[in-house]
Amino acid sequence: MQVLENGLSLREILPAEQQKFSDKDKAWIQQMVFGVLRQLPLLQFWMRQLLEKPLKGKNKVAEFVILLGIYQLAFSRVSTHAAVAETVSACQSLKVQSLKGLVNAVLRNFIRQDLATHTPDNAQIKSGLPNWLYKQVEQHYPEKLGVLVDAMHQQAPIWLRVNQRQITVQDYAKQLSEQQVEFSLSAEHAEAIILPRAGDITQLPGYQQGWFAVQDGAAQMAAALLDAQPNERILDACAAPGGKTCHILERQPNLQECIALDVDQSRLDRIAENLQRLQLNADLLCADAASPDKWWDGRQFDRILLDAPCSATGVIRRHPDIKWLRKAKDIDELVQLQSKIMDAMWPLLKPGGSMLYATCSILPKENHQQISAFLQRHKDASLGATTQHGDPPGRQILPGESQMDGFYYCMLLKSQ
Structure with a gap:
């Protein structure tokens, strides 16, 4: 809601929220927030079929609760029962308890109508991009449109740049292997190591000693x-x-x-x-x-x-x-x-x-x-x-x- 209504970036607001929780929950929070923002046009398309009219004022927060609930039902491995129950109970802590019934009804209708199988004909909505950006990508990269849209929604790997004034790539790779960290080397970047999954970077070997920095391959x-x-x-x-x-x-x-x-x-x-x-x-x-x-x-x-x-x-x-x-x-x-x-x-x-x-x-x-x-x-x-x-x-x-x-x-x- 802070991103979409108040124009704040996740870089500003997400870390502070995550600090209140365990590592496991930090990762889940990020997965859910990123997921809703990645699939926003499609989630809104489904929500509009279930809500008679938009919510306004302090009740607006319930729309974001519904988007989160729909995302869990359509895209996550959270059980149907837990997704509905926890999303409805969130109305209490967000001080819109009077809308619990509405949120419950919307999510149950989403399940009953099997809306997750209803995808729109509109290519822009399916792309997950705002209309202006979809048009730009379509105009400048028509042959690569589908590939680009998919790439923009993939979870990015973590690229490390090994600080070769401190340690060689080979020696650092050995350190990662010893700690059973999954990685691959880059064919194009001599100083790079690629981690397929996100994790706590500060726990990797040599973080405090300055053995590496996080930097995408393109930036390298x-x-x-x-x-x-x-x-x-x-x-x-x-x-x-x-x-x-x-x-x-x-x-x-x-x-x-x-x-x-x-x-x-x-x-x-x-x-x-x-x-x-x-x-x-x-x-x-x-x-x-x-x-x-x-x-x-x-x-x-x-x-x-x-x-x-x-x-x-x-x-x-x-x-x-x-x-x-x-x-x-x-x-x-x-x-x-x-x-x-x-x-x-x-x-x-x-x-x-x-x-x-x-x-x-x-x-x-x-x-x-x-x-x-x-x-x-x-x-x-x-x-x-x-x-x-x-x-x-x-x-x-x-x-x-x-x-x-x-x-x-x-x-x-x-x-x-």
């Missing part, structure tokens, strides 16, 4: 593409939570300077925590990448990583609330902000330097169309060899590709 490509060299000055713009900053430092310990920039101090604090745990050092700067005139000292950088603010449509499988927090109108605002930051960063780059543009979006407006517009504005910019040339420029990774999140990269070179 950034440091390799940037390819920082000894004695260079590097800027990681929009750096939080710091995974890419840390990876740059792990790969290249002999930098002259690495500045991690973010506009949000609390997010900068997370970078500091990650650096400390991984035993790495960078200069942290709380400032706005779009306004370098307020903080830049005039010394240009050899390389800039710009992981731009974006729609995050490539990481919906990890964060299903994104589907409902993002609105169609947000995209144009994000495109303008990305463009503003890119233009602001370009003068900070040395002639002959390189800027790696990245987003965790699958929308062309934020990605290759953004790059094409930038190349039109900046005649001293050209495409780097690390991303495919031609039309469209850059590399678009789609959700599920080699088990990775959706991501986009494009290397821009500044002429000498």
Whole structure:
């Protein structure tokens, strides 16, 4: 309800709720909340057939109770009796006890009418995506529509990036084997280990010693593409939570300077925590990448990583609330902000330097169309060899590709 009615992200609100419960219940809470948000259009389609009219005011919470009950009945292994009984009893603690009868009747009608077997003809409802996003995916990826929709609803694996300044991948794999942790190695990422199931990361071997960080395979490509060299000055713009900053430092310990920039101090604090745990050092700067005139000292950088603010449509499988927090109108605002930051960063780059543009979006407006517009504005910019040339420029990774999140990269070179 806080996500859908109040626009809050699960990242803000879910951990605090989970802290009140056992590990087993924490996992169940996440499974249920993620499940409802993944299947929301279908759950609402069923609910509308069972509720005579929408609930309003303080009674609105009962609609969310019903959605949770229907999700359990249709998609979980919870017994029918428990799903109905516990969902109805939740009305008491949520102070809508007068609606117990209504909730009970709706759930029993769902079972009696066998609505779980009634799927709508509407492809958008079946997709689990909001209408605006479904249309975008359908327009830009018509041949991959079904595969993409499925990938956006799969539970994502946990990717670890082994900190090779502390331990080798082979030695860390041995540690996991000894603790009987199920994993696989990545064929494409030398520093990666993939865990098929989620769990308490802090209980894995070497967490406190900084032997690994959690970072999706697509995000792990950034440091390799940037390819920082000894004695260079590097800027990681929009750096939080710091995974890419840390990876740059792990790969290249002999930098002259690495500045991690973010506009949000609390997010900068997370970078500091990650650096400390991984035993790495960078200069942290709380400032706005779009306004370098307020903080830049005039010394240009050899390389800039710009992981731009974006729609995050490539990481919906990890964060299903994104589907409902993002609105169609947000995209144009994000495109303008990305463009503003890119233009602001370009003068900070040395002639002959390189800027790696990245987003965790699958929308062309934020990605290759953004790059094409930038190349039109900046005649001293050209495409780097690390991303495919031609039309469209850059590399678009789609959700599920080699088990990775959706991501986009494009290397821009500044002429000498």
